[in-house]
Amino acid sequence: MTQQGLVTTPFGRRTLSLGLIATQQQARAVEPAKTVHKWKVFQAITEARDKLGLPDRAIAVLHALLSFHQETTLTAGDPLIVFPSNEKLCIRAHGIAPATLRRHLAALVEAGIVIRRDSPNGKRYARRGMDGEVSLAFGFELTPLVARAEEFEALAAEVQAERRALRLARERVTLARRDITKMILLGMEEALPGDWQGLHGQYLALIGRLKRSANLADLEAIAGDLEGFSAEILKHLELFTNSPETSANESHSERHKQNSKSDLQESEPAFEKDRSDERQSDPETLEFSQTEQGREGEAAATRPSLGTPLPMVLEACPDILDYIPGQEGQGSDPLMSRPPSWAEFLKAAELVRAMLGISPDAWRDAVETMGQADASIVVAAILQKGDEVRFPGGYLRALTEKKREGQFSVGPILMALIGTKLKAMRGRKGLM
Numbered sequence: 001m002t003q004q005g006l007v008t009t010p011f012g013r014r015t016l017s018l019g020l021i022a023t024q025q026q027a028r029a030v031e032p033a034k035t036v037h038k039w040k041v042f043q044a045i046t047e048a049r050d051k052l053g054l055p056d057r058a059i060a061v062l063h064a065l066l067s068f069h070q071e072t073t074l075t076a077g078d079p080l081i082v083f084p085s086n087e088k089l090c091i092r093a094h095g096i097a098p099a100t101l102r103r104h105l106a107a108l109v110e111a112g113i114v115i116r117r118d119s120p121n122g123k124r125y126a127r128r129g130m131d132g133e134v135s136l137a138f139g140f141e142l143t144p145l146v147a148r149a150e151e152f153e154a155l156a157a158e159v160q161a162e163r164r165a166l167r168l169a170r171e172r173v174t175l176a177r178r179d180i181t182k183m184i185l186l187g188m189e190e191a192l193p194g195d196w197q198g199l200h201g202q203y204l205a206l207i208g209r210l211k212r213s214a215n216l217a218d219l220e221a222i223a224g225d226l227e228g229f230s231a232e233i234l235k236h237l238e239l240f241t242n243s244p245e246t247s248a249n250e251s252h253s254e255r256h257k258q259n260s261k262s263d264l265q266e267s268e269p270a271f272e273k274d275r276s277d278e279r280q281s282d283p284e285t286l287e288f289s290q291t292e293q294g295r296e297g298e299a300a301a302t303r304p305s306l307g308t309p310l311p312m313v314l315e316a317c318p319d320i321l322d323y324i325p326g327q328e329g330q331g332s333d334p335l336m337s338r339p340p341s342w343a344e345f346l347k348a349a350e351l352v353r354a355m356l357g358i359s360p361d362a363w364r365d366a367v368e369t370m371g372q373a374d375a376s377i378v379v380a381a382i383l384q385k386g387d388e389v390r391f392p393g394g395y396l397r398a399l400t401e402k403k404r405e406g407q408f409s410v411g412p413i414l415m416a417l418i419g420t421k422l423k424a425m426r427g428r429k430g431l432m
Helices: 018-029 038-047 056-067 086-092 098-110 143-147 149-189 196-207 216-238 250-259 272-281 290-295 297-302 310-316 318-323 342-355 360-370 372-388 392-404 410-431
Strands: 035-037 073-075 115-117 125-128 134-141
Touching: 035 038, 035 143, 038 056, 038 073, 038 143, 038 149, 056 086, 056 098, 073 143, 086 098, 098 115, 143 149, 149 196, 149 216, 196 216, 310 318, 310 342, 310 372, 310 410, 318 342, 318 372, 342 372, 360 372, 360 392, 372 392, 372 410
Parallel strands: none
Antiparallel strands: 035 073, 115 134, 125 134
């Protein structure tokens, strides 16, 4: 195929820029024998799209352009011009609108991903010689993908490294949060000397800095502060490790945990998925006291697979006690009465589900996705929220879908309800 001059200027009102000239110069300078795998280059561009300033739809358009090149490899010395019509491009780009297609083609040209080789009348076509081979083509040249392949791969590696660092920072934050909340809870449950409520307030102030859009520097700074705070609390707890109070047997400790009330809340939404994974793997939160195990002997199959303690659920959602026989009227202080069993709670949730008008289909989908325990906890939370949830069935379906995508766990809902209750209590005390 013949080369159309040193510089190809755009057709019509589109203007020439120094960036376009630089892209064409780079394409001319590449070694003719250089070959790359087009889909590997495409994958690198996909990874580095934010750094290249390319939206997702531009990536879809690039994929469509590459699909019109028959070979899986791109060689700089070969004809690398594709000339599909806008109509065919729209089809291969999954039905993209023509105006949107033109906008994203322009974005690919401006980013130096492809070169626009416009014909005299602006149409895309090819002329063939006597041998049937393409001798002249007008369309989009893919040579920049060959010329800049190493650059795209380096940008992709940089993005992957940033993503790994971000994941590690999130893990540090999650671990520090888990350690701090459990250590503060231990101090409160064992009635150890210390301003545990004040420490919890400091903890909430720290995690209040967490944002879903936090960048790496922010996350690392918060992780460092949380780890330092955790070390201070641990140092304080170590002062009491040899005290006589810590020599009680394990079964006593289990009963103490089961019947104690925690004022801890953790209401920010960040890292919900991490907390869900934590609860599933933490054996401490799956413990039942010997007394409760005796009551639930024949209902062991109904115990939850997740590690959400029942007293925490009842602390957050006391209204459901009105639907458990023997627990009516205990909503103001549910843990002062005989604690209900998980089997009783699950049975009450079934009753409340029907009362709220949640369809059997929505309920069945929630149970299959979340498990019966978490689905029942969500129903109890919906009951507790009252008029805040106008469409209980739709609300449950939305949370079920989030759970299916790994973006939901019951912990934040319970913590938010407990936090609301604590704020109301503080408000009442302030008025007295």
